Amino acid sequence: MSPPAKALDPKPPTPAKVAAAYFAALAARDVEAMVACWAPGGRELIRGQVDTTAPDGVRAYFTALFAAFPDLEFRVVATTVQKERAVVRWELSGTFAGAPFGGIEPTGARLELEGMDELTITDGLIQENNAFTDGMTFARQIGMLPAEGSPADQRVLKAFNAKSRLASRLQASGAEHVADGVWRVRGGMPKKTMNVYLVRDGDGVLAFDAGIRQMGRGIATAAAQLGGLTRIVLGHAHADHRGAAAELAVPTFCHADDQADAEGDGGAHYFDLSKLRFYGRAAFGRLLPFWDGGPVPITGTLAEGDDVAGFSVVHLPGHAPGLxxxxRGEDRLALTSDCFYTVDPQTTIYGPPRVPLAAFNQDTEQARASIRKLAGYAPAAAWPGHAEPLTGDVAAALEQAAATT
Structure with missing residues (x-):
């Protein structure tokens, strides 16, 4: 007598069959049949709308969609399958005449949309879906945005462009060429006294300092026009020098002695605002958190003598421990961050170089010594973190600042 035949495990359905079953259930508005096609915990990412997981998130989303569009019709236009991926192009139509959807009250508007789903299917179940559709068309069709080309649309466009131009003027200047391979971007109100320097770095530029948070878009725009931002080198970690770094999201470097502050409170733990005039105390107590973009992860640290895009690092502690x-010796050019000021931050009045305000210094006497150290290089031009550069007899001006301010 022959032994009984061994039962064979049924093969799971192919990705093509799973995709077909899923979209047939969608067209039939059968939420439970749709959910049955998903692996538990599978990710449903509908770009710009929802990022959720199966089964509950998928069930909730499509239940709400069908309730909002009671006559929704769904049509598959084309399907392409390659290994575990199925890409489905689709069209849908319906009337927004049912329940609210995504917090939006029904408008009775007719909707005609196209989109595409990219399904990842293994073991006969959907593991992930990346879905794409035209959110602007959706917003126009349901009445959230005016019809394209309409007078209302033109008014919205005009107002948006005016706002963009105003924001650009308020936040940062364009890139000003100041030396071979070096540009300055200025920001801050009212006099744009915050300086960020863009330095040629291969095919792009690096940013020396990152200004205030509000300068982020201006720095990115200026850098893009020069080949793109490659990295940030912080002159030091104070709020008005790291401010835009987090938003710019490129590798960021600083001196090892400022890393903890860059990744922490920006040096605020050694500030003493009581040393400011009464109006300075009031202003900076509000401005510093307004300017600050927050802690910045440091990619690597720098030390005295390191090469940075053809420049050498010079450690000038005092204002900050890692300033x-x-x-650049060939043209005796110094980009100096806050080694010295040429503006009084409390009044925004420009003047000769001076020691940074004691209220913000970790060690004012060490800051004086660093100004003297910089003077020893005999720069032809020294471009500070704020306001205007020193030219002419720079060394003498710096020695005078260290001795008398």
Missing amino acids: IALW
Whole structure:
């Protein structure tokens, strides 16, 4: 007598069959049949709308969709399958005449949309879906945005462009060429006294300092026009020098002695605002958190003598423990961050170089020594973190600042 035949495990359905079953259930508005096609915990990402998981998130989303569009019709236009991926192009139509959807009250508007789903299917179940559709068309069709080309649309466009131009003027200047391979972007109100320097770095530019948070878009725009932003080198970690770094989201470097502050409170733990005039105390107590973009992960640290895009790192502690300048000997150019000021931050009045305000210094006497150290390089031009550069007899001006301010 022959032994009984061994039962064979049925093969799971192919990705093509799963995709067909899923979209047939969608067209039939059968939520439970749709959910049955999903692996538990599978990710449903409908770009710009929802990021959820199966089964509950998928069930909730499509239940709400069908309730909002009671006559919704769904049609598959084309399907392409390659290994575990199925890409489905679709069209849908319906009337927004049912329940609210995504917090939006029904408008009775007719909807005609196209889109595409990219399904990842293994073991006969959907593991992930990346879905794409035209959110602007959706908003126009349901009445959230005016019809394209309409007078209302033109008014919205005009107002948006005016706002963009105003924001650009308020936040940052364009890139000003100041030396071979070096540009300055200025920001801050009212006089744009915050300086960020863009330095040629291969095919793009690096940013020396990152200004205030509000300068982020201006820095990114200026850098894009020069080949793109490659990295940020912080002159130091104070709020008005790291401000846009988090938003710019590129590798960021600083001196090792400022890393903890860059990744922490920006040096605020050694500030003493009581040393400011009464109006300075009031202003900076509000401005510093307004300017600050928050802690910045540091990719790597720099030390005295390191090469940065053809410049050498010069450690100038005092204002901050890890304050650095960038020095280029061939043209005696110094980018100095806050080694010295040429503006009084409390009044925004420009003047000769001076020691940074004691209220913000970790060690004011060390800051004086660093100004003298910088003077020893005999720069032809020294470009600070704020306001205007020093030219002419820079060394003498710096020695005078260290001795008398």
